[in-house]
Amino acid sequence: MTAEVFSLAACLVAVLAATVAFVPRDATRRTRLATGAVAVTLALIPVGGWTLPRWLAGLGAVPSASSVALLAAFVWARVIGWDVLDARAWRTAWCFFGAAAVVLYPMALGLGRLDPYALGWGATWMLGVLWAISVGLVWRQNRFALVLAVAVLAFDLRLLESTNLWDYLIDPPLAAVSLSVLATAGVHRLRRWRTRTASDPGGEDPGIAARGSADGSWIAKAEGRNP
Amino acid sequence: MTAGAWSRATWISFGVITGIYLWAGVRAVGVVSRATVGFSVETIGHGDAEPSFSEGFVDHDTGRMVHVASLSELSDGRLVAVWYSGSHEGSGDVALYLATRGREKGAAWSQPHEVASPASVARELHRPVGKVGNAVVFIDGEGRLAMVFVTMPFGGWALSSLNVKLSADGGTSWLPAQRLTSSPLFNLGTLVKNKPLRLADGSLLLPISHEFLGRFPGFLQLSSRDQTMEVVAMRRLCGGRRFLQPAAVALDAQTALALLRSARAGETIGVARSTDGGASWSEPAPSHLPNPDAGLDAVALSQGRVLLAFNDQRSGRSRLDLALSTDAGANWSTVTTLEDEPGAEFSYPFLLRGHDGSTHLVYTWKRSRLKDLTFNEAWIEGKLGRVP
Numbered sequence: 001m002t003a004e005v006f007s008l009a010a011c012l013v014a015v016l017a018a019t020v021a022f023v024p025r026d027a028t029r030r031t032r033l034a035t036g037a038v039a040v041t042l043a044l045i046p047v048g049g050w051t052l053p054r055w056l057a058g059l060g061a062v063p064s065a066s067s068v069a070l071l072a073a074f075v076w077a078r079v080i081g082w083d084v085l086d087a088r089a090w091r092t093a094w095c096f097f098g099a100a101a102v103v104l105y106p107m108a109l110g111l112g113r114l115d116p117y118a119l120g121w122g123a124t125w126m127l128g129v130l131w132a133i134s135v136g137l138v139w140r141q142n143r144f145a146l147v148l149a150v151a152v153l154a155f156d157l158r159l160l161e162s163t164n165l166w167d168y169l170i171d172p173p174l175a176a177v178s179l180s181v182l183a184t185a186g187v188h189r190l191r192r193w194r195t196r197t198a199s200d201p202g203g204e205d206p207g208i209a210a211r212g213s214a215d216g217s218w219i220a221k222a223e224g225r226n227p
Numbered sequence: 228m229t230a231g232a233w234s235r236a237t238w239i240s241f242g243v244i245t246g247i248y249l250w251a252g253v254r255a256v257g258v259v260s261r262a263t264v265g266f267s268v269e270t271i272g273h274g275d276a277e278p279s280f281s282e283g284f285v286d287h288d289t290g291r292m293v294h295v296a297s298l299s300e301l302s303d304g305r306l307v308a309v310w311y312s313g314s315h316e317g318s319g320d321v322a323l324y325l326a327t328r329g330r331e332k333g334a335a336w337s338q339p340h341e342v343a344s345p346a347s348v349a350r351e352l353h354r355p356v357g358k359v360g361n362a363v364v365f366i367d368g369e370g371r372l373a374m375v376f377v378t379m380p381f382g383g384w385a386l387s388s389l390n391v392k393l394s395a396d397g398g399t400s401w402l403p404a405q406r407l408t409s410s411p412l413f414n415l416g417t418l419v420k421n422k423p424l425r426l427a428d429g430s431l432l433l434p435i436s437h438e439f440l441g442r443f444p445g446f447l448q449l450s451s452r453d454q455t456m457e458v459v460a461m462r463r464l465c466g467g468r469r470f471l472q473p474a475a476v477a478l479d480a481q482t483a484l485a486l487l488r489s490a491r492a493g494e495t496i497g498v499a500r501s502t503d504g505g506a507s508w509s510e511p512a513p514s515h516l517p518n519p520d521a522g523l524d525a526v527a528l529s530q531g532r533v534l535l536a537f538n539d540q541r542s543g544r545s546r547l548d549l550a551l552s553t554d555a556g557a558n559w560s561t562v563t564t565l566e567d568e569p570g571a572e573f574s575y576p577f578l579l580r581g582h583d584g585s586t587h588l589v590y591t592w593k594r595s596r597l598k599d600l601t602f603n604e605a606w607i608e609g610k611l612g613r614v615p
Contacts (some may be wrong), residue, residue: 018261049355055355104411122256124255131248135244
């Protein structure tokens, strides 16, 4: 029952996020809220006997707790105007989930004998690693620590059907988005580097590269927004 | 910023986050402590000295396809058989059926009744379910009859997910189905075929296969709690696309043998071993036993012997044999050829050792019936020409 309620809430947050993403940026808050309410209502109308959240559950496509946290932060920022996660936290999220996707999915699909997914049960060392990362993030005042904390708290509360920590941390759509953002950012950076080297045969100024990766601008530009 | 400059908010964040992780850690330690508990091996004697053999069919000829039968023995000695049947494999009208048979000699199987269909499972899981498939029945750690079975939203076996139903009255009534999560990719691609190994703490190692992109075997460790059964661990035997559907036999509290179906026709059965109570398994190695990409099963007999039912051919499923190993799977002797009819299909054997020492075998007979055999060790020894 808990898992069912969570999957319903998770799906509605995802619908809200998808809706507000398409609402023009200059729309009023009332317009955004009204559009979101309409989308949520539509998502709850049964089609073929099932609502959208139940169709997604049938396909095993219930978002992870991390996805829900990221989507909720996105909706909050767009509707309320308060950035729970700043640009640095978003950049950390894409890097973290991109790396997690590369570690998890190829091997979970049968590449080799090692199965990182199995480590999500009885996940003592995995929790230790996540705790160490979280402490580092708190130390650096990086708000991505909040996302990890939400995922582990959801695991504590067994909010999903799964008993595996990985399913609370990451899901295939989050992995795909993270890798896409990183790939796009990488392509943009490569193009910029080529432009610079074409105009400056001396090569890239290492100082520029360092600044680009430190202030989150390269990710932000890849996403088409201001850092 | 240095540690000395931590603000009160930072310390509070650190404390809250550490608390959340400690909570999860305490649960995880509980799971890890159960990883190496060893097998629970039940000692069943040789049984009657006189050879005994009987055969029949579990189901009636309904003209519909039947496949993938499994057996379990209830506490009162009755046998339970579960299988799927429908117009054809993978169709939306396939449902799971159950029949029971009394312990008395010559007892007949009961009229089969439906235990799960796409519609009934969809109602119980509160989500659309397009198809049902492979099921395996066994007694869980709480003494209840458990049935782990496959459902698919649409498409083929690659989109399978596992579910479990529990019955406290031997299959007459069932608790609603629950979903088991066994894959990070939309929980797709996991199938069952053979019975689980029992661990000393009451949990079970259920043989599984993944068939989404890769085709590889493993075990799910399942633990029963109150009205539920949950996954507490998973162990992979190998990756790639070489073997699947392990048939596992515990030889003693620490040692087990797994025999694996080849993922391609024309190959051989794979063999893997565990010497630490199922916590880890050796990389499967090819044996000299042929396998036409077909299901097989094995069961432990007395004196550490292992009985194997398999299609003794490299292609087709027209021949079904029994083989015996007296050296933990290193060498095998053919006991008898049960079926041999070119063009026909005899497949997916399932073996079960009863508490009275008799061995039960059920298998798909020409895709239209489920044949069952009951025999004892004296019959096996007679076929081998040995005196018990």
